[in-house]
Amino acid sequence: MPDRQNRPLVAGPDGGPSSPFPIKLSGPVIKGFGRGSRELGIPTANIPADGLKEYPDLESGVYYGVVALDPGRFMYTSGETANGDGNGGGKKSTTTVFPAVLSIGFNPYYKNTVRSVEIHIMAPFAPNGPAEAESQAQEKHFHKLPDFYGTNLNLLILGYIRPEYDYVSLEALVEDIRVDCEVARRSLARDAYACYLFGDDSSSSSVKSEREWLLDF
Ligand SMILES: Nc1ncnc2c1ncn2[C@@H]1O[C@H](COP(=O)(O)OP(=O)(O)OP(=O)(O)O)[C@@H](O)[C@H]1O
Numbered sequence: 565m566p567d568r569q570n571r572p573l574v575a576g577p578d579g580g581p582s583s584p585f586p587i588k589l590s591g592p593v594i595k596g597f598g599r600g601s602r603e604l605g606i607p608t609a610n611i612p613a614d615g616l617k618e619y620p621d622l623e624s625g626v627y628y629g630v631v632a633l634d635p636g637r638f639m640y641t642s643g644e645t646a647n648g649d650g651n652g653g654g655k656k657s658t659t660t661v662f663p664a665v666l667s668i669g670f671n672p673y674y675k676n677t678v679r680s681v682e683i684h685i686m687a688p689f690a691p692n693g694p695a696e697a698e699s700q701a702q703e704k705h706f707h708k709l710p711d712f713y714g715t716n717l718n719l720l721i722l723g724y725i726r727p728e729y730d731y732v733s734l735e736a737l738v739e740d741i742r743v744d745c746e747v748a749r750r751s752l753a754r755d756a757y758a759c760y761l762f763g764d765d766s767s768s769s770s771v772k773s774e775r776e777w778l779l780d781f
């Protein structure tokens with residue numbers, strides 16, 4: 565395993581997602597082994613891996629992106645700041661677009677025999693990017709929502725962070741996932757990625773159509 569101490573805190577080009585991203589995956593949230601919350605304290609929404617058939621060259625690893633949940637089944641309510649609803653305070657859509665970090669693969673630490681797609685949904689952040697204090701507060705606890713098993717989930721994968729590793733301890737795995745969340749946050753806060761979260765009017769037509777796909781349930 566390479567040096568895990570001095571990881572870069574941003575991943576992917578500043579100019580925006582580059583091929584093969586954005587990658588679209590969707591499906592109902594299914595049950596996994598129930599280890600994410602129980603053993604790691606990090607809940608991950610698992611979706612079927614079938615959608616990956618369309619991307620046979622996609623390597624296993626950790627990625628960042630944006631997620632929407634079917635508002636017919638799950639409505640996000642939060643006492644967050646006025647602009648913290650993930651829609652930039654706008655009224656275009658009531659469906660929250662969440663920042664997310666995900667793992668695709670076999671979880672080498674657990675030696676799974678089937679490939680899983682597991683998404684940790686992070687707390688929405690304001691359009692001007694995560695404030696330092698907000699970011700530090702989120703480092704202490706992983707974001708926890710009420711359960712939403714069975715809810716349809718749309719995911720746009722926007723960038724690659726790192727390969728999956730085996731670890732010497734559970735703590736080392738959890739610490740690396742904590743850094744992944746920070747990398748995802750900082751990566752998504754850049755203008756060419758934040759537009760997927762907030763959908764400002766000046767977004768390009770491709771961003772607009774990808775957001776339409778994301779919000780279509
Ligand atoms: N921030 C969050 N991100 C993702 N899922 C969340 C979040 N908060 C709550 N959940 C809920 O927790 C569930 C995931 O819990 P957990 O990952 O522990 O179990 P699992 O997916 O069934 O199994 P596995 O441990 O194999 O992934 C999700 O399906 C969802 O209903």
Ligand SMILES: Cc1cc2nc3c(=O)[nH]c(=O)nc-3n(C[C@H](O)[C@H](O)[C@H](O)CO)c2cc1C
Nearest residue numbers: 599600626665667671672673674684728729744
């Ligand atoms: C952002 C993120 C990164 C992960 N990285 C790894 C990893 O490098 N190795 C691993 O075995 N599991 C990894 N996992 C999966 C983790 O082991 C899994 O979520 C739990 O086992 C619950 O299934 C990661 C999960 C997330 C959400």
Ligand SMILES: [Mg+2]
Nearest residue numbers: 596600608609
């Ligand atoms: Mg899970």
